[in-house]
Each structure stands twice: as C-alpha cells, then as structure tokens.
Amino acid sequence: MTIYGGNDDEVIFMEERFGEKSGWNGEVCGNDDEVIFMEERFGEKSGWNGGGDDIKRKANDCRRKKVKRASLPPAQAAKFLDNHRKAQKRYRQRLKANNNNQVLPNSTYSKHTLGKAVNKVLRALPNDPSQQKQVLQHAGQTLGLLPTPKAKRTQSNIPARVIKQIESFYKQDSISWQAPGKRDCVTVKENGVKVKRQKRHLLYNIREVYELLIAGTVANCVKELKNKTPPFLWHVFIKRKQSEYFEHIKENASDRTVVCQVDYAENFIMDDQNQIQSAHWTKKQLSIFTAYAWMGESGGVGYSFGLVSSYTKHAKFTVVTCLEILINEITGLMPDVDEIIFFSDGAASQFKNRYLLRYLTHLRDKTDLDISWNYFASSHSKGVVDGIGGTIKRLVWTEIMAGKRCSSADEFVNICREKTKTIIVGLVRQGQFDITKITLEKFFDETINVNGIGIFACEGCQQKFCRKHSNEHREELAKRLETIVFEHDLIQQQLQNTSNSTTKHPIFTQIDKWETESVNKIKQASSDARNQLQQLLSEHTHETMKAFRRITDHLRSRRITEDYAEPDLDQWTKELNKIKDAINRPKNIDISEDSSASVKLIRVMSHQTHAKYHPTTEERFGEVVGGIEVRESGQLAVSKSDDDASVYGTSLYSIDVHQISIVVKIGKLGDWIFLGIISSSDSRQKRALSLPSAYGWCGASVYLNGTFNKGYGGFDGDIIDNDRLELTVN
Structure with a gap:
C-alpha cells in the first residue's frame, strides 16, 4: 500500500493489526498492543520514504522503551511508574500555568471537554428555536437549576362575619352547655397564639343543630334580601334606561352620525398543535381591540373592526392609539361623517378616566368631529363587540388545531384576513404605541384629576377615597359601630338591672321613716305614695326602654345592610348617652307635704314640666x-x-x-x-x-x-x- 504525505508537514500513519502484524522493519509485534497511525495527504510526497523518518524513529524508540519496561524487576517498575506519574503531574501544572485546557471553576470539565459535551446536547435539541428554549427550560427545572412554576390554588374564603355568627349560634345555652370543670378545656391556636377554650357539649346531634341554624337564618335571609332590593331595583332602572338610550340613538341617528361600541376582547393565547407539555408555561399572548360602527341613519351599514397587537397592556396610550386608527378607518369609509358617538364599559384603566376625557377634547379640535362618550351600567356592557373578538379568535384557533403555525401578531392577522372578509382586521405595532407615548406623555402629565371618576364618595364625612382607602374607611366605621354596640349592650344590662330593682330607690327610705313617725294614721297615704312612686318609675323605665328598642332596631338593620356613615354613628352615640343619663339620673322625684292636715301627708310627684329643654x-x-x-x-x-x-x-x-x-x-x-x-x-x-x-x-x-x-x-x-x-x- 502506497501512502503519500504533505509537502513539509508531518505524515501520520495508521496500521491495523490482523493476527500477527508486521512492524516497520518486518518484526512481529509481540503483544496485543496495536500501533495506530493516521495519514493526511498533502501533495504527492511519500510518507514512508519521504517525511516519515522522524515518525519511524519515534516508533522504534517507543517499542524499545516498552520492551525495557517489561523486563524491569518489580521494584524498579514501581519506581518507574511513580516517576512517570510525577512527570505527568508536572506537565499538567505547566498547562495550568499557561491557562491551556484549564478546568473551569466549580466544574469537573475542562474547556475542551465541556465544549464537546455542550455540542453533543445541542445536536440532540429540535431545530425550532422556541422548542429548544422549552426543552432547556424543562431540563433546568428537572435538574433544579430553574424554579418550577406552581399553580396557585384559589378558594373562596368564608367572611369573618359569617364565622362569628355561626360560633355565637353554637355557643347559645339552648344549643350547647359549657363544661364547669377546671380541666374541661382545650388549647387551640388563634393567629399563631395558643388560647385556652372551655369545652361545650351539644344538646343535639350535628344534623339537628344544622336544621336549627337554617331555620334561624331564613328570616335573616329574607330581611337582608328586603334591604338589598331597593339598590338592586335602582341598578335595574339605570341599566334599562341606558339600554333604551343606546337602542334609541342607533335607530334615530342622522345620516352623518356614526354610533360606535368599543371594548377589549380577552387576550388570545398563541398555541401550537405539536407542543410539549412544559410549553404551557411560556405561551405568548395577543391583545385584541374590537369595535363595531353603525353608520348612517336608522343604524345604516355596520362595520366590524379588530386591531391586534403583541403589546398586552390595556393602558391609556394603547387605547388612544387604537382610537386614532379606528377614527381614520371610519372617516375613510364615511368621509362626510360629522359626529361619532362612542359606547363602552366603565373600566377605569381603559376608558373611564381623566386622560381619555381630555384626549377627546384634543381630538375634537384636531378632527373637527363632534365626539361624545357614553358608559354602560356596571356588568351590562356586553354587545356585538364581544362576538367580534370571539369570532376571530375561534377562526385562528381552528387553523392552529389543523396544524397551521401562529407564533406572532403578524401571523394572527394573516390568518384572519384569509378566513374572513366581513371583519376589518388590522395590526398595531409596538412602534405606534411608542410614538403615541412620546407625543402625549407630557400632555397627559398636565391633566388634572377629575373628581368622582373611579372614586368612592362618602356621604357621611363628605370625603372621597380610592378603592383601597374606601375599604379602610369602612373598616374604621365598622370599629366605631362595634364600640357603639358594646355601649348599647352595657346600657341594656343596666336597664335590665333597673327594671328588676325599682324598689331600691332612696325615696322609699324616706317614706318608711315618715310612716314610722305617723304610726297608723297615714298607712293609707303611705300606701298610695308607694303606688305612685312605683307607677312613675315604671313609666320612666317603660319610656326609656321604648326609646332604647327604637335605637336597637336602627342599629341591627343598619349593621346588617352596612348602610351607615359618620352622622348616623354620631347620632346613635348621642342618643345612647341620653339614655345612659336617664338611667343614672331618673326623673326629678320629690315629696310634697300637705300643711292643712293634722299629720302632714306626703305624696310622690314627678316634675315632668321641668324636663331638659x-x-x-x-x-x-x-x-x-x-x-x-x-x-x-x-x-x-x-x-x-x-x-x-x-x-x-x-x-x-x-x-x-x-x-x-x-x-x-x-x-x-x-x-x-x-x-x-x-x-x-x-x-x-x-x-x-x-x-x-x-x-x-x-x-x-x-x-x-x-x-x-x-x-x-x-x-x-x-x-x-x-x-x-x-x-x-x-
């Protein structure tokens, strides 16, 4: 086999071993070690006869050293291996000093091995970038590198007032009896503090007590329903009148008037037919501003609009941008329009705020259009715009489930335009919102607050509060009411004690002394005097109890309906103080003597005509x-x-x-x-x-x-x- 090497580069050879393989000079390798070489071809130079002398020399040297190591005694072989390990350690230290292939901090990888591992992982990832992120995020959550999202569980809380009423019902002596023993108590935790409670034993089983509770609350339910009926009827009246006006203005608008209803649809969540499970936590959303315009006389022709954006905040700048686009579309469809009447719900963050009101005045000067805005009653703003939002979202969702891709606002708009021609769907980009913010930010900063919009006005103290501070204000009033109710209960106890101890009045002592001095001559007079005193005191107690019951009825009814303010609390406090004074200082009762009698008779009389004026x-x-x-x-x-x-x-x-x-x-x-x-x-x-x-x-x-x-x-x-x-x- 002929092998060629490069011009002046080293030549790398590879020799495979088949049985007893020949070496460089024909020698047979005497062990199972293979000698591995690799050749890269550069030009036409022969590797064996050209640039291979140095490699051949190194191979001979390697074989010679190997034979020598094999013939060493065990002690020298151990010493040789120890020196070899030390040499390798010195070599690694030199590499570390030169910062070559250094092991990374807090890692078992060097730069080279870490790079190989990362490349191996990246090759196993899917091709789609969004899916790559989802896989890596899920892997990080599985390995504990990223926090795992937890679904929040929400449940309806029982109001503290209802819990207190049920507890007081179970603590009634007719329902349960309290154990008298010192050890008949249990320790419970309330707000993290251990509290001892005396045990109580039910006189009935749980089902019977529940039936008694239901029977006792039906009357309260009817009473509460009766108290809530007037405000409910007032709300229904407002809703009906606004609905009648909305229908009237659509039917009787002039031929140059446009009636337009606007609203934000619920954000659309972009999905994927073939997504992995963890993709649920990273889905993107789109904002959809919907509108429907009735153009011309008697309702005229209607147009549906849907403005889609990837910016999901429904703030003042987004509303203004969408309104400008909408008005441009309306004037383009109906160039001779003179008036636009808008209808919307009362969302304070979107439409019912000072910024929109001032912008409308600016818009009227800018466009020479007569623009007005109307708000529907609370929870009664549903209309055709809700159908527009639902329709375009359903169209896109159907296409996604069929396998079509929708990962941006542009793709959403394209799908809508392909599937429907009756709804005018437009795209609002982030840059348009930014331009609106730059243009109108100073204009909105100079806008003063409009009293009464989105603010709770207290008729009692004549102050205005936001939603947060209105709740705090009501809690403060509730605390004052609890104080008055406590005073009311104390006075009630005093009235009961007074009605049960009318014979302890100090005038009776004077009558007894006079009766002793006059012996039997005036027994009839003393008896009449006692009867008169008893009658006057009873009348006084009866009048006081009557006034007290009237206050009791007011407190109960107003406390249930929460219909009270500072003047009511002040008035109730004043009346309770008057009753308390009447209990502590009864009517001025005195004894007058009859000077014409041989024995001066007495009679009891009330100075009613000298009551407090x-x-x-x-x-x-x-x-x-x-x-x-x-x-x-x-x-x-x-x-x-x-x-x-x-x-x-x-x-x-x-x-x-x-x-x-x-x-x-x-x-x-x-x-x-x-x-x-x-x-x-x-x-x-x-x-x-x-x-x-x-x-x-x-x-x-x-x-x-x-x-x-x-x-x-x-x-x-x-x-x-x-x-x-x-x-x-x-």
Whole structure:
C-alpha cells in the first residue's frame, strides 16, 4: 500500500493489526498492543520514504522503551511508574500555568471537554428555536437549576362575619352547655397564639343543630334580601334606561352620525398543535381591540373592526392609539361623517378616566368631529363587540388545531384576513404605541384629576377615597359601630338591672321613716305614695326602654345592610348617652307635704314640666322627596314645583323636650304646608301627612296617625305667609 504525505508537514500513519502484524522493519509485534497511525495527504510526497523518518524513529524508540519496561524487576517498575506519574503531574501544572485546557471553576470539565459535551446536547435539541428554549427550560427545572412554576390554588374564603355568627349560634345555652370543670378545656391556636377554650357539649346531634341554624337564618335571609332590593331595583332602572338610550340613538341617528361600541376582547393565547407539555408555561399572548360602527341613519351599514397587537397592556396610550386608527378607518369609509358617538364599559384603566376625557377634547379640535362618550351600567356592557373578538379568535384557533403555525401578531392577522372578509382586521405595532407615548406623555402629565371618576364618595364625612382607602374607611366605621354596640349592650344590662330593682330607690327610705313617725294614721297615704312612686318609675323605665328598642332596631338593620356613615354613628352615640343619663339620673322625684292636715301627708310627684329643654339649634333640612331644593346649609327649603313634595329633618328624637321654630313664606294663594312628625321607621314619601305615624297641623286641620281631624281640641287656625311655627316634641 502506497501512502503519500504533505509537502513539509508531518505524515501520520495508521496500521491495523490482523493476527500477527508486521512492524516497520518486518518484526512481529509481540503483544496485543496495536500501533495506530493516521495519514493526511498533502501533495504527492511519500510518507514512508519521504517525511516519515522522524515518525519511524519515534516508533522504534517507543517499542524499545516498552520492551525495557517489561523486563524491569518489580521494584524498579514501581519506581518507574511513580516517576512517570510525577512527570505527568508536572506537565499538567505547566498547562495550568499557561491557562491551556484549564478546568473551569466549580466544574469537573475542562474547556475542551465541556465544549464537546455542550455540542453533543445541542445536536440532540429540535431545530425550532422556541422548542429548544422549552426543552432547556424543562431540563433546568428537572435538574433544579430553574424554579418550577406552581399553580396557585384559589378558594373562596368564608367572611369573618359569617364565622362569628355561626360560633355565637353554637355557643347559645339552648344549643350547647359549657363544661364547669377546671380541666374541661382545650388549647387551640388563634393567629399563631395558643388560647385556652372551655369545652361545650351539644344538646343535639350535628344534623339537628344544622336544621336549627337554617331555620334561624331564613328570616335573616329574607330581611337582608328586603334591604338589598331597593339598590338592586335602582341598578335595574339605570341599566334599562341606558339600554333604551343606546337602542334609541342607533335607530334615530342622522345620516352623518356614526354610533360606535368599543371594548377589549380577552387576550388570545398563541398555541401550537405539536407542543410539549412544559410549553404551557411560556405561551405568548395577543391583545385584541374590537369595535363595531353603525353608520348612517336608522343604524345604516355596520362595520366590524379588530386591531391586534403583541403589546398586552390595556393602558391609556394603547387605547388612544387604537382610537386614532379606528377614527381614520371610519372617516375613510364615511368621509362626510360629522359626529361619532362612542359606547363602552366603565373600566377605569381603559376608558373611564381623566386622560381619555381630555384626549377627546384634543381630538375634537384636531378632527373637527363632534365626539361624545357614553358608559354602560356596571356588568351590562356586553354587545356585538364581544362576538367580534370571539369570532376571530375561534377562526385562528381552528387553523392552529389543523396544524397551521401562529407564533406572532403578524401571523394572527394573516390568518384572519384569509378566513374572513366581513371583519376589518388590522395590526398595531409596538412602534405606534411608542410614538403615541412620546407625543402625549407630557400632555397627559398636565391633566388634572377629575373628581368622582373611579372614586368612592362618602356621604357621611363628605370625603372621597380610592378603592383601597374606601375599604379602610369602612373598616374604621365598622370599629366605631362595634364600640357603639358594646355601649348599647352595657346600657341594656343596666336597664335590665333597673327594671328588676325599682324598689331600691332612696325615696322609699324616706317614706318608711315618715310612716314610722305617723304610726297608723297615714298607712293609707303611705300606701298610695308607694303606688305612685312605683307607677312613675315604671313609666320612666317603660319610656326609656321604648326609646332604647327604637335605637336597637336602627342599629341591627343598619349593621346588617352596612348602610351607615359618620352622622348616623354620631347620632346613635348621642342618643345612647341620653339614655345612659336617664338611667343614672331618673326623673326629678320629690315629696310634697300637705300643711292643712293634722299629720302632714306626703305624696310622690314627678316634675315632668321641668324636663331638659332643647331649642334644637342643630336641626337642619335634609332628605327631600319631590320638587324641593335645600339651600344655605340646610336652613332654607324652597318648593320648585306644584306637585306634592316633602322635606325631612336630619335629627331623631326619643327623649326630653325639643322645640323647633320655622318661618313660613307662601308664594301664592292656595299654597298650603304641613308641619309635624313621623316615625323614623316609616318610608319617606311625597305626601308625608298620610303616613300612619304622622302627627301635625295642615291649615285649619289636625292630623293624628295620618287621619284628618278638623277642629280637634278646639283648634281653629290657618298657616299664612310670614307665620312663625313652633313645634314642641316631648
């Protein structure tokens, strides 16, 4: 076999061994080691007879050294191997000093071996770059190099108020009894703190207790439903009126008017028919801005629009960019358009904000179009635009499931344009959003806040809060309410103690002393005096309990419906303080002597006419039903129509004497006025004098329990212009 070598390069040979193989000079290799050579052909120089002398010499030297090593005694052979290992170690240190093929930090690989391993892995990866990333990400998660995503489990939490109600129900003595022993307790953890609780034993089984709980909550459910019905009906009224206006404006628009509904569809998640399982966590999304325009008179011709973008944030700059594109499309389809009426939902981050309102004014000056914006009622903005978004997403999804590739917004738009001609689908690129942001960022920064948009207004303290601070404000009010309820419970306990111990009044001691001094002459008088005192105290307790029950009803109803504000809390606190004072300091009761009797008799009397007097300087006009306008901070009420109307005061009265002064101005002959009081539990109406609890005067008539009584008690008068009316409530 002839082998040729390169011009001046070394020549590498390979010799294969078949049986007893000849060496360079015809010698037979005496062991099983093969001598391996490789030849690279460079030019026409012969390897054996040309440049192979040096290689031949090295091979002879290698064979000679091998024979010598084999003939060494064991001790010298061990020493030779030890020297050989040391020489190899010195050689590796020289390579390390020269930074050649150094082992990488924190690795068992050198640069060369690591490169070979990486190339082997890369050759095993799929050709698609996105699939390569998915495989490497999954491998990293499997080996613990990357964090493994965990699906968040969400579950509905039971409100703390419901838990508290159920616990209080189970702790009732009619449901369970408390174990009396000191050791009859258990230790539980509450908020990470160990707390000891006394054991309680149920009087029924679990099913019976549950049935009792359900039976006890049906009435509460009906009551709560009744309280929530008025705001629900008001919401339904608003929804229906807005829907009627939307249909009316579509049917009655002029031939140069465009009615347009806009909304964002749910983001589309780009998928792949042949993806691996872990690709689920790295899917890309697309944003779709949908719109439908009714052009011309009586609805006219309709056009559907879908603007697709890979930028998924629905912020002010994206909304403005899509609106500009949409308006350009509309003016291109209908060049003589004069007015565009937009409808959308009330999403604060997209449409219902100060930035969009100011941009509309800028847009009207820029395009000479009359542009207006309308918002649907909450949760009632569904319409044809939702069908547009669902249609184009379904078309693309069907194509993906058929094996078509969709990995970008451009491919999404191309598929839509191939599959449908009725929907105008456009692509909005990231650069267009960036241009809008650069152009309008300073313009939006100078936009002042618009009060009342996306803000909660508290009617009690007249302050405005964002959603976060509105919740904190309600929690603060709830804490104040709990404090008032606690005071209420303490007063209730005092009232129960007072009603059970009316015979402990100090006046009884004076009566007993007088009875002892007067012996039997005045036993009848003392008995009458005791009866009088007992009756007065009972009446006082009854009146106080009546006022207290009225406050109890208000607290319960308002607490369940959470319909309360600062004025309500202040009023309830004031009334509870009055009841507390009435309990601690009852009516002024004294004893008067009859000087004409031989033995001075006594009798018990109440100084009712000297009760605490309130001029009611804090009274103001408040709630209005009908055509009445309240001015001057509630001190002036003016009738604005000829129909019946009522205005109600802001204060509630339960005890003591209160006087209210009103000056009447009657504008024309035939006008009349009713002045009186009603129960706070009655609903507010335009014609308050017909309520069952109404007491007062109207012209020459007296109304009792909402019933007309002419000439009652000899009353014969009339209310005329400039009269000053004084209403005394006792």
